[in-house]
Amino acid sequence: MAVQRLPSWREMPIGGVIVNPGNSLEYKTGDWKVLMPVIDQEKCTRCRICWYVCPDSAIKELDKPYTTKKGRAYKISYEVDYDFCKGCGMCAQECPVKAIDMVPVEVV
Amino acid sequence: MEAQQAAVKRPIPLSTNYAVAYAVKDLDVDVVAAYPITPQTTVVEKISEFVANGELDAEFIHVESEHSAMSATIAAALTGARAFTATASQGLALMHEMLYIAAGLRAPIVMSVAMRALSAPISIWNDQSDLFGSRDSGWVIYFAHTAQEAYDTLIQAYRLTEDPDVLLPVMVAYDGYVMSHTTEPVVTEGRSEVLKFAPKRPYPYRLNPDKPVTIGAIVPPEYLYEIKYQNVKAMEGALAKAEEVDREFGKQFSRSYGVMECYMCEGAESLIVANASYAATLKSILPEAWRQGLRVGLLRLRLYRPFPVKHFVEHASDAKGVLVVDRSISYGAPYQGPLANEIAGLKVREGLGFNLTSVVAGIGQRTMEDEDFMALVRLAWESRTRRFPETMFYGVRE
Numbered sequence: 001m002a003v004q005r006l007p008s009w010r011e012m013p014i015g016g017v018i019v020n021p022g023n024s025l026e027y028k029t030g031d032w033k034v035l036m037p038v039i040d041q042e043k044c045t046r047c048r049i050c051w052y053v054c055p056d057s058a059i060k061e062l063d064k065p066y067t068t069k070k071g072r073a074y075k076i077s078y079e080v081d082y083d084f085c086k087g088c089g090m091c092a093q094e095c096p097v098k099a100i101d102m103v104p105v106e107v108v
Numbered sequence: 109m110e111a112q113q114a115a116v117k118r119p120i121p122l123s124t125n126y127a128v129a130y131a132v133k134d135l136d137v138d139v140v141a142a143y144p145i146t147p148q149t150t151v152v153e154k155i156s157e158f159v160a161n162g163e164l165d166a167e168f169i170h171v172e173s174e175h176s177a178m179s180a181t182i183a184a185a186l187t188g189a190r191a192f193t194a195t196a197s198q199g200l201a202l203m204h205e206m207l208y209i210a211a212g213l214r215a216p217i218v219m220s221v222a223m224r225a226l227s228a229p230i231s232i233w234n235d236q237s238d239l240f241g242s243r244d245s246g247w248v249i250y251f252a253h254t255a256q257e258a259y260d261t262l263i264q265a266y267r268l269t270e271d272p273d274v275l276l277p278v279m280v281a282y283d284g285y286v287m288s289h290t291t292e293p294v295v296t297e298g299r300s301e302v303l304k305f306a307p308k309r310p311y312p313y314r315l316n317p318d319k320p321v322t323i324g325a326i327v328p329p330e331y332l333y334e335i336k337y338q339n340v341k342a343m344e345g346a347l348a349k350a351e352e353v354d355r356e357f358g359k360q361f362s363r364s365y366g367v368m369e370c371y372m373c374e375g376a377e378s379l380i381v382a383n384a385s386y387a388a389t390l391k392s393i394l395p396e397a398w399r400q401g402l403r404v405g406l407l408r409l410r411l412y413r414p415f416p417v418k419h420f421v422e423h424a425s426d427a428k429g430v431l432v433v434d435r436s437i438s439y440g441a442p443y444q445g446p447l448a449n450e451i452a453g454l455k456v457r458e459g460l461g462f463n464l465t466s467v468v469a470g471i472g473q474r475t476m477e478d479e480d481f482m483a484l485v486r487l488a489w490e491s492r493t494r495r496f497p498e499t500m501f502y503g504v505r506e
Contacts, residue, residue, distance in 0.1 A: 021321070
């Protein structure tokens with residue numbers, strides 16, 4: 001993996017001023033989690049509670065149809081945005097059908 | 109009429125506090141946020157009078173503490189206003205965290221400090237514990253030794269702090285009571301002349317809805333070091349800028365001070381390092397000392413941060429003895445005067461051969477009469493040939 005070249009002190013705006021507005025999206029806040037939530041699409045009933053309780057808006061409600069093995073068809077799916085998920089586990093805690101597992105992140 | 113205008117300007121009687129207030133008025137400062145504290149109070153009292161009378165069109169913010177005073181001053185400076193505040197002692201201590209924020213955000217601010225002791229026990233009188241406690245906050249620091257110099261330095265300070273290559277907040281410090289409440293003749297220059305010298309140059313990232321910025325965001329370990337190093341370089345660069353500002357001030361107003369003054373140094377064998385009112389008193393003592401054969405010069409600190417190292421070396425390289433007078437205590441330090449510690453560092457850094465003598469005096473405004481200053485002069489003279497390793501606490505009762 002290429003190492004990102006960070007700016008020298010001469011290239012940075014003074015006083016830590018951020019001069020490009022809206023760049024918080026570039027800042028991935030989820031790179032320090034220890035456990036990551038994994039959603040079991042088979043068990044998930046699309047109740048939206050995980051989406052609702054996530055403090056980092058890291059659960060995405062996607063227009064992604066899914067049909068379970070038993071034949072139940074959903075129009076939407078929930079997925080985790082791991083760039084911003086901090087691994088707090090609130091989604092797993094609140095999931096009424098226990099469709100979310102907290103799995104250790106493998107450090108490569 | 110023209111002849112009258114060209115005539116020498118008549119000085120008016122002002123205390124150093126009032127001289128600072130007149131400077132603020134002539135500088136057309138936009139925002140003043142302050143909380144009264146002895147012995148600074150009459151600075152902002154006078155400014156509020158100017159604002160109430162319509163002589164100064166400024167926003168005077170009555171805050172509930174010095175912490176808020178500095179917070180409001182920082183915010184005002186960052187919106188693009190010319191901002192001022194004044195404080196002393198516990199007030200400066202209460203500002204402490206905001207001092208670092210002002211410097212870290214590179215806010216162009218000027219603050220006057222009427223130096224005073226720190227509690228406990230409570231003392232409203234002068235020493236320099238407050239100022240030296242703020243030494244490492246990243247502010248440019250000047251010491252003034254007359255009311256005129258305080259007025260002039262305020263004007264120089266705005267030119268310096270608003271310089272895009274500097275953008276560091278500036279303290280202008282002077283002794284509480286001994287200077288703050290002592291009336292001296294002061295020439296004031298009027299707004300048009302002062303603004304000609306120090307036109308307003310607002311903070312470059314000032315509030316502008318068309319160019320939004322974020323100020324004061326959290327910075328991860330990959331970036332903080334570089335930002336602090338920017339402050340290191342800005343502070344280093346401020347020395348040459350301060351000299352230039354002082355020279356240009358001299359051209360326009362026929363008064364200049366340099367960044368470090370050496371008084372009666374020609375042929376001197378020993379030097380006393382002193383600032384503010386002690387420097388002023390020593391100037392009046394030294395001619396008598398020389399008549400008695402004590403060839404001692406005065407090295408007066410004017411610009412203290414950044415420290416004018418080259419100037420010091422130039423003056424002190426031939427000295428046999430250097431006596432440093434501190435009016436604050438660095439408890440338990442190798443030299444218990446903070447200034448003496450710095451001079452000791454400089455002595456090693458530059459390989460200077462003088463004997464260094466560290467003296468603490470005037471704590472809590474313990475009176476120093478002429479004969480006490482003469483005693484310091486004798487001690488400086490004695491330091492040529494004798495080493496005094498321990499810091500001496502002059503005038504303390506055994």
